[in-house]
Each structure stands twice: as C-alpha cells, then as structure tokens.
Amino acid sequence: MNINLHNYESYLLQYIDNELSAVEAAAVEAFAKQYPHIQKELDNFLAVKLTDAANIINIDKSTLLKQENTFVTEANFEALCCQYVDGALTPVEKAAVETYATNSNELTAMLTQFMATKLPLEAITFPNKDLLLKKERNSKVIPLFAWQKMAAAAAVVGIIFSVSYNVFYNQKQVPTVEIVSNTATAQLPKANTEIIVPNTAEKNTNVGVVTVAATNKKQWKNAAIVIEKNKAATDIVENSTKENYATNTIINTNNNNNEKAETLANNGINSQNALSKFADIIAEENNFEKNSNLTATASYNIIDTDDEVDNSMYIGAIQLNKNKMKGLLKKAKSLFGVKKNKQPDEDANGLLQVANFEINTSKTLK
Amino acid sequence: MTEREYNTCVHAYADGVYRFIIKNLRHEEDAKDVVQSAFEKLWVNRDKVDNATCKSYLFTVAYNKMIDHLRKHKRVELKDDFSNDTRTVQQQIPQLKKTLQDALNKLNDIQRSLVMLKDYEGYSYEEIGKIMELSESQVKVYLHRARVILKNYLVSPENVV
Numbered sequence: 001m002n003i004n005l006h007n008y009e010s011y012l013l014q015y016i017d018n019e020l021s022a023v024e025a026a027a028v029e030a031f032a033k034q035y036p037h038i039q040k041e042l043d044n045f046l047a048v049k050l051t052d053a054a055n056i057i058n059i060d061k062s063t064l065l066k067q068e069n070t071f072v073t074e075a076n077f078e079a080l081c082c083q084y085v086d087g088a089l090t091p092v093e094k095a096a097v098e099t100y101a102t103n104s105n106e107l108t109a110m111l112t113q114f115m116a117t118k119l120p121l122e123a124i125t126f127p128n129k130d131l132l133l134k135k136e137r138n139s140k141v142i143p144l145f146a147w148q149k150m151a152a153a154a155a156v157v158g159i160i161f162s163v164s165y166n167v168f169y170n171q172k173q174v175p176t177v178e179i180v181s182n183t184a185t186a187q188l189p190k191a192n193t194e195i196i197v198p199n200t201a202e203k204n205t206n207v208g209v210v211t212v213a214a215t216n217k218k219q220w221k222n223a224a225i226v227i228e229k230n231k232a233a234t235d236i237v238e239n240s241t242k243e244n245y246a247t248n249t250i251i252n253t254n255n256n257n258n259e260k261a262e263t264l265a266n267n268g269i270n271s272q273n274a275l276s277k278f279a280d281i282i283a284e285e286n287n288f289e290k291n292s293n294l295t296a297t298a299s300y301n302i303i304d305t306d307d308e309v310d311n312s313m314y315i316g317a318i319q320l321n322k323n324k325m326k327g328l329l330k331k332a333k334s335l336f337g338v339k340k341n342k343q344p345d346e347d348a349n350g351l352l353q354v355a356n357f358e359i360n361t362s363k364t365l366k
Numbered sequence: 367m368t369e370r371e372y373n374t375c376v377h378a379y380a381d382g383v384y385r386f387i388i389k390n391l392r393h394e395e396d397a398k399d400v401v402q403s404a405f406e407k408l409w410v411n412r413d414k415v416d417n418a419t420c421k422s423y424l425f426t427v428a429y430n431k432m433i434d435h436l437r438k439h440k441r442v443e444l445k446d447d448f449s450n451d452t453r454t455v456q457q458q459i460p461q462l463k464k465t466l467q468d469a470l471n472k473l474n475d476i477q478r479s480l481v482m483l484k485d486y487e488g489y490s491y492e493e494i495g496k497i498m499e500l501s502e503s504q505v506k507v508y509l510h511r512a513r514v515i516l517k518n519y520l521v522s523p524e525n526v527v
Contacts, residue, residue: 082510086484088491117516119470119485120463126384127398132376132405136369 003031008038016045072100077107081114152335155328162318367412367420375420376405382421383428386482390432390475400435404428425487426497429479436475469519477512484509 001024003011008031014020015028032039071093072080080097083089089097101111126132313322367375383404388397404427408415415423470478476498483494491505500508 078514079510082513083506085513086491086509087488113517113521114513116462116520117466117469117481117513119466119481121486122385124381124385124388126380126401129376129380131402132380133373134369134409136373 001027003027005035008032012038012042012045015042071096077101078110078114081111084111085114085118148335152332155332155335158328159332162320165318367415367417371417371420372409372412375408375417375424379421379424380405382487383424385486386425386479387428387432389470389482390478391435392471396435396439400428400431403431422489422493422497425483429497433475465520466516469516472519473512473515477508477515480505480509481512481516 001011008028011020011024011028011031015025020028028042032042077097077100080089080093084094084097097111101107313320313325380401384397384401387400388394391397391400404424407427408420408424470481473481479498480494483489483497489497491502491509494500495502495505498505
C-alpha cells in the first residue's frame with residue numbers, strides 16, 4: 001500500500017468507512033501523523049461520523065408482532081366471557097377464551113365471576129296440571145247413534161237393491177216359467193207370467209203352475225234354472241231336442257200367434273207331450289198333486305209337507321225369510337222412530353214410510 | 367295437534383313455563399293464571415300449531431301475557447323480601463342462590479327474561495329473539511348487559527360470596 005500526497009484522500013474515506021484492514025488503517029494513521037494538515041482533515045471526517053447506535057426511536061412493536069391467538073383480545077374478552085356462559089361458543093373458541101384467561105389472575109377471576117352469573121336449574125312444578133289437561137277422545141269409538149244410522153242406511157240400501165234387482169234385472173233376464181197344459185187349442189203360454197209357485201190361493205193348498213214364457217233357447221234354459229227344484233226340467237231341455245225345439249217354437253210364438261202354433265202342431269211336433277212331460281217332472285220334484293177338480297191338467301196341488309207356517313217369501317227369484325225381513329224392517333222402523341223421537345209412522349193400512357219408500361207391511365209380512 | 371299431543375305438551379312444558387313466569391312475576395296465583403291462559407290459547411289454536419314448535423309457541427304466548435299483566439298492574443317497584451308473602455315459593459336455598467336471585471331481581475323485565483330463557487330453557491339467541499321479538503344482536507347485547515349487572519352485583523363488597 002503506497003499512500004502519498006496525491007492519493008491520501010481516498011484512503012482517508014476508506015478509513016472513515018472502516019473499509020481498510022488493520023494494517024492499512026495503521027498506515028493511514030501513520031501517514032496522517034507525518035502531515036498535520038492531513039491529520040486535521042482526518043479528524044474532521046471522524047467528527048461527523050454517526051456513532052450513537054443507542055439513539056434509536058423505539059416504536060410500539062405490539063402492533064407489528066403477529067398474535068398466536070387472535071380470537072380473544074383484551075377488548076372483546078368480556079363479551080366472550082358472556083358468550084362463554086351462554087354456551088354460544090364452539091369448543092375451539094371456548095378453549096381460546098380459557099387459554100387467554102390464564103394470562104393473568106384478573107382475567108381468570110373475570111371469567112369465573114361471569115360463570116357464577118349462570119342461573120342454576122331449579123325444579124319448580126306447576127300445581128294441579130289436571131286443570132290444563134284435555135280429555136282424550138278415543139277415535140276408534142263410534143257413537144251409538146252413528147251405528148244406528150249406519151244400520152238404517154244399510155237396511156234401506158238392501159231393500160232398494162233387492163227391489164230394483166227384481167224389477168229391473170229379473171224381469172228382463174230371467175223369465176217366469178209356466179207350464180200350460182191342455183193347449184190343444186193352441187193356448188199359448190203367457191209371456192213373462194209371474195211365478196206363482198207356490199201359490200197360496202187357499203191355506204195349505206197351493207196350486208202349482210209353472211209357465212214357460214222364454215223367447216229364446218237361452219231364456220228357456222235360464223227359466224228352468226230359476227226354478228231350483230226343477231232340475232229334471234233342465235234335463236228335458238238339454239236332452240230332448242225335439243221337445244226343446246217344440247217348446248221353444250211355442251215360446252217364440254207367445255205373442256198370440258196361434259196360426260203358427262197350429263201349423264207346428266200339425267207337423268207332428270207334439271208340444272203337448274213335451275209340456276206335459278215337463279209338468280210331470282216338475283210336479284214330482286215339487287210334491288205337486290194333480291188336482292182333478294181343476295180343468296188345467298198342469299195345475300197341481302202342492303202337498304204341504306213343510307211347517308204349517310211358511311216363512312218364505314219371494315221377491316222376484318230371490319227367496320227370503322219372512323222373519324228375517326220382519327226383523328230388518330222393524331229395526332229400520334225403530335231407528336227412524338228413535339231419530340224423530342216418536343213411534344214410526346204406520347197408518348191404518350199398514351203402510352210404513354221409510355225414507356222415500358213405502359212398505360206395505362200388511363201384504364209383505366203376512 | 368290431537369288431544370294426546372296437547373296433553374303431552376302440558377306434561378312436558380307446564381313446569382318450565384310456570385318457572386319462567388313465576389320467576390318474573392314473583393306471584394304464584396298470577397303466574398298460574400298466565401300459564402293457564404297460555405295453554406288455553408294453545409288449545410284454541412291447536413290446529414295451527416305444530417307439535418314440534420309448541421314449546422316456543424307456549425313461551426311466546428306466556429311471555430306476551432306476562433308483559434300485558436305487568437303493564438296492566440303497573441308493577442314498578444321490585445319487592446326485595448318475599449319472606450312474609452305466603453303466595454311466593456318458599457324454599458331453603460343456599461346463600462349463593464339467594465344472592466343470585468337478588469341479583470336477578472335487580473334486572474329489568476327484559477333482561478331477566480333473557481337470562482332465564484337462556485339459562486333455564488337453553489334457547490339460542492335466535493330463538494330467544496323470536497320469543498321476545500328482538501333481533502339476534504339485540505339479544506346478545508342485552509344479555510351481555512344483564513350478565514355484567516349480575517356479575518357486578520355478585521362481586522360487590524356487600525355481596526361477596
């Protein structure tokens with residue numbers, strides 16, 4: 001290192017900046033001692049050098065520092081204590097509050113004091129709760145009056161059904177059966193004649209007359225089936241084509257077409273034999289006895305081997321028990337009578353008014 | 367709501383509602399009247415109230431009837447000592463509880479109701495708000511104030527437990 005009067009200034013600056021090594025710094029100091037004006041220059045540089053490291057303005061580092069737990073602060077600690085007591089904090093938040101409280105005794109005491117404000121549960125009972133209770137109704141129990149109503153409605157519906165069945169269905173579908181004998185003069189069976197077996201013209205003396213009045217083969221078969229006891233008649237129809245044909249022919253001409261009937265008779269088709277045979281079978285099956293007093297050979301007396309009192313009644317083709325019908329109608333009567341709180345209306349003629357229907361009790365039940 | 371469901375509500379919530387009202391009114395007969403009125407209203411409106419919401423409905427109705435009752439009777443002064451009043455609930459309670467009860471009496475009606483709905487029934491802020499027709503933030507703030515009053519009362523020198 002060669003310091004001279006031509007290059008000493010740069011060495012002085014490096015010396016001030018502590019950029020020189022110890023040997024070089026010593027050389028600069030030795031050179032400055034040789035020349036008083038250079039020493040004075042060096043001293044002036046050293047005077048303006050900043051050397052007070054302690055003269056630093058301290059700032060509040062708390063605003064710069066990163067908090068490990070930012071949820072709880074001094075400002076919100078009280079509010080969080082209330083929420084802690086209210087149970088409104090999550091487990092993590094609760095732990096944060098508890099942790100924060102451990103920072104000082106005051107914080108711990110504050111949290112404890114707030115926890116003491118939580119009301120303990122007290123068992124207080126309302127006296128006589130029966131005053132508040134309402135009586136339970138069993139929804140399964142149907143009031144008696146409702147049952148009566150339902151029974152009455154069912155009875156009326158049953159009556160309507162059976163009557164309309166007879167009126168509308170039986171008449172069209174199931175013709176009556178009447179065997180008319182002695183048709184030599186081509187007296188044709190009457191169409192759709194009402195079944196009058198048994199016919200109670202006199203007590204214990206029933207004249208049984210069976211009339212065939214079907215319009216086609218199917219109806220003829222149906223007619224035979226309708227008379228439950230006349231199984232033999234059905235056999236005749238099925239097994240004897242001639243007789244069947246004859247009978248059907250007669251049946252088909254039951255609109256008083258006498259001329260056709262005569263023609264058939266002249267052709268050798270013995271309709272009388274078929275009808276007579278049929279009548280005999282029916283008589284045997286039904287315990288009919290030939291009544292010699294009657295002109296119609298197909299008229300039979302029914303031997304009454306059953307109980308004196310016949311409890312059957314017929315509505316169309318349906319055989320009903322009189323006693324049961326009586327009971328049913330009586331019930332309906334009483335139900336409607338109960339509702340109106342008076343005896344059922346049954347006038348002197350024995351007419352019972354049930355809803356919109358009039359039932360003639362004197363004719364039906366006797 | 368069927369009769370059975372209604373009666374189930376009676377058994378489940380009658381005591382809680384009664385406790386809530388009697389702690390507020392501090393009068394047994396008045397509290398019984400309010401509770402009966404609340405359940406009567408529930409019965410009348412049983413078709414409109416769900417079984418699941420009947421508890422909050424009961425508390426809402428009971429609270430409103432209690433407020434109406436208080437306004438009607440203008441109870442301004444708080445009785446501090448009920449020991450001679452035979453109509454109030456008499457029971458031996460520890461000192462802390464008694465102090466707490468006294469502190470509770472220092473609150474106003476809204477603050478007291480808030481604390482009881484929170485501590486006795488465990489309702490959330492939102493649910494309490496619906497019952498008392500307050501917003502959730504209002505509930506929080508009012509409840510906070512109530513707790514501070516209770517705490518300060520408990521830690522005051524004359525009441526240190």
